[in-house]
Amino acid sequence: MNSKIESLDAPRSTDDLEVTADASRRGYRLFAPLYDTVFGLSLHHGRRLAIDALDCHAGDRILEVGVGSGLSLPLYPPDVCVTGIDISREMLEKAARRASLRRLSCVAALLEMDAERLTFPDASFDKAVVLFAMAGLPDPVRAMREIERVCRAGAMIVVANHFLSQRPVAQLFDTLLSPVYRLLRYRADLDLQAFVAAANLDVTASLPANLFGYSTVLICNSRRDASRPG
Numbered sequence: 001m002n003s004k005i006e007s008l009d010a011p012r013s014t015d016d017l018e019v020t021a022d023a024s025r026r027g028y029r030l031f032a033p034l035y036d037t038v039f040g041l042s043l044h045h046g047r048r049l050a051i052d053a054l055d056c057h058a059g060d061r062i063l064e065v066g067v068g069s070g071l072s073l074p075l076y077p078p079d080v081c082v083t084g085i086d087i088s089r090e091m092l093e094k095a096a097r098r099a100s101l102r103r104l105s106c107v108a109a110l111l112e113m114d115a116e117r118l119t120f121p122d123a124s125f126d127k128a129v130v131l132f133a134m135a136g137l138p139d140p141v142r143a144m145r146e147i148e149r150v151c152r153a154g155a156m157i158v159v160a161n162h163f164l165s166q167r168p169v170a171q172l173f174d175t176l177l178s179p180v181y182r183l184l185r186y187r188a189d190l191d192l193q194a195f196v197a198a199a200n201l202d203v204t205a206s207l208p209a210n211l212f213g214y215s216t217v218l219i220c221n222s223r224r225d226a227s228r229p230g
């Protein structure tokens, strides 16, 4: 299984793991009841680091792509406007319950939507964040282009993800988690350098996150052209 990104235009695939929106939907439909137990605390440090890095200000319009069960939502300050999108209805229902039970005033909307086909007009958001969802998208580069399109020029985009690692501890985690990753169609072998190059990301910082630095938080500035309309 190797999902190094070779070009901007070819759909990304793994040798033996088909990553499609339908397969992910099916996986999360089955796994939604267990998601928070397995990936709640274990990814909390990365969520916290990523949202702190967003440097939220009152009124910021923030897009969260692959918001899932909304574990990140309580981490935002109350005076921002977060729009979360996800392809899984079951995960979104959990997010909506969390937002309602905890009266999270930061949550502006939770919408069922494909990260690669965002239905927002250009420049709708000030910032965007993708938490542990990028490696589960059929075409992460296409999703990044869409995110840049719907954010204003120069917007901060923060991506937290696990990337391919040669470190034995990371490989051990990959092996232990491989049945779950397979169900969720999540690539453990997304190559960081290849992704950054293919998506032409302007990375300003890269921070290790979660246990043993298993994940990375990438802080980027959108290269969207300010002269474009929107």
Ligand SMILES: C[S@@+](CC[C@H](N)C(=O)[O-])C[C@H]1O[C@@H](n2cnc3c(N)ncnc32)[C@H](O)[C@@H]1O
Pocket: 021, 024, 025, 028, 039, 043, 047, 065, 066, 067, 068, 069, 070, 071, 072, 085, 086, 087, 088, 091, 113, 114, 115, 116, 130, 131, 132, 133, 136, 137, 138
């Ligand atoms: C590993 S979970 C991360 C959830 C959440 N961000 C967190 O920190 O726990 C990945 C999420 O991405 C969503 N997802 C998968 N494919 C997607 C797509 N094409 N468009 C939008 N969301 C997608 C899944 O439904 C799932 O909720």
